[in-house]
Amino acid sequence: MTIEFGVEDRIATIRLNRPEALNAMTPEMYTQLSNAWIEVRDNPEIWVAVVTGAPQPDRPPERQVFSAGADLKLTIPQQNEMAQLWQTQQEQILNRGLEVWKPVVAAINGWCLAGGMTMLLATDFRIGSEHSMYDLSEVKRGILPANGGTQRTVRQLPYPIAMEVLLLGRRLSAQRAAQFGLINEVVPHDQVMDTAMEYARQLREMPPLAVRAIKELAVRAHQGLPLMEGLRLEQAMSHILKTTDDAKEGPKAFAEKRTPEFHGR
Numbered sequence: 001m002t003i004e005f006g007v008e009d010r011i012a013t014i015r016l017n018r019p020e021a022l023n024a025m026t027p028e029m030y031t032q033l034s035n036a037w038i039e040v041r042d043n044p045e046i047w048v049a050v051v052t053g054a055p056q057p058d059r060p061p062e063r064q065v066f067s068a069g070a071d072l073k074l075t076i077p078q079q080n081e082m083a084q085l086w087q088t089q090q091e092q093i094l095n096r097g098l099e100v101w102k103p104v105v106a107a108i109n110g111w112c113l114a115g116g117m118t119m120l121l122a123t124d125f126r127i128g129s130e131h132s133m134y135d136l137s138e139v140k141r142g143i144l145p146a147n148g149g150t151q152r153t154v155r156q157l158p159y160p161i162a163m164e165v166l167l168l169g170r171r172l173s174a175q176r177a178a179q180f181g182l183i184n185e186v187v188p189h190d191q192v193m194d195t196a197m198e199y200a201r202q203l204r205e206m207p208p209l210a211v212r213a214i215k216e217l218a219v220r221a222h223q224g225l226p227l228m229e230g231l232r233l234e235q236a237m238s239h240i241l242k243t244t245d246d247a248k249e250g251p252k253a254f255a256e257k258r259t260p261e262f263h264g265r
Contacts, residue, residue, distance in 0.1 A: 002028065003015070003033050004054075005032075007045060010045060010046060010047040010204050011197070011204055012036075012048070013050050014036050014050070014051045015051075015052055015053065015054055016051075016052070016067050017053075019054045020056075022056065024068040025067065026071050027074060033093050034091040041102070044264070046102060048103050048104070048105065049100075049105070050197060051107070051119065051123065052106070052109055061129070061190075064131065066109055066113075068111070068113050068116065069113050069116050093147065095121060099216075102208070102211075105200050108127065109192045111135075113137065114138055117145075118136070118152070121152035121153065126184050127196045133172065134165075134171065135169060136149050136165050136166055139169050140169045154166075184199075206262070207250060207260075207264075209241060210247075249263075
């Protein structure tokens, strides 16, 4: 198994586990990853997800790799039938269009390269090791950063920096990535997972229906939803949320000076 998946206390953990190949992803791993993200989306016992990469025991902290992206030796030679271009719902993953409204935290415990970075771009919270680095160097191989690389990069980085990353394949340090808002925090290497899990635990305590509604509204706005349509959708979702048990529990707990207990109902 090259994708490890587990759930504990409403937090799902997805771990890329192919350390001998720098967690580069094979076609089989993409299938496993698709199954994992669908489980996150569909399992009512999951309220938040954390994704990370297995460490490489033979490499020092400054040379650890979260993921080297797709294993080009195994993915480039594949010749797909032309008709597959229109099978847009096949084996969807987080960065390929699967809609997951539960929050996702990335624990970037090393270099985040190519397909690893396109996955990062589809997450909501990003904790980076002080040694982490970020790049989309596909252009140097004569290919392009698929699975959202060309689309999300220009939405999440200033345009000239995005072009530096996309067209020159230049690598961003952890500090520069934080400067441009690509990641939330830069922490010591041995604190990456602990910090990511603290984010996950805080998210787990939030009312899940409100979290999912807010994420969907924010993501659709970021993707270009016109303001007036967004305002109308926001109004409709707000009306629906006010009918939930969680919306009643929040004010009640506040009035009673206690911690609210949310159930996603």
